[in-house]
Amino acid sequence: MSNVIALEHLNGTIVSILVSKTTNKYRLQSDSLPALALLVVELQLRLQFHFSGSTNLQVGLDSPLPTQELWRQVETHFITYTELKEETVLTKHLEIKFSLCTTELSFRLSLMMQPVNSR
Secondary structure, three states: OOOEEEEEOOOOOEEEEEEOOOOOOEEEEEOOHHHHHHHHHHHHHHHHHHOOOOOOOOOOOOOOOOHHHHHHHHHHHHHHHHHHHHHHHHHHHHHHHHHHHHHHHHHHHHHHHOOHHHO
16 A cells, blocks of 8 residues: 655646655655645645644644745745736736827727818
8 A cells, every 4th residue: 555645736746745654744745835835734724623632733844944945936926026017007008098099090080081071
């Protein structure tokens, strides 16, 4: 009987869960911190629910958090968010210009369509 399960996210990232046969420990591992974080939160919630009557449930890490990768993710998110805000402002300006152009074009076309003697 196997004691490991591997889950693949939609983006192709794989997260593995290894279960100890003797010590009731779980080991989660992945190359991607965001993919791992999603599974850690879900597993922790399920374990807390399952062992809600138990007082000796411990959830911990046996290695330090990869803060470099965490800060890289935060920085990437901030840069993407800033670019999105800039593009949104640009889109609004272009929308206003487009609206003015269509109004001007509509006005000019209406002048061209009028009969000659009504001008």
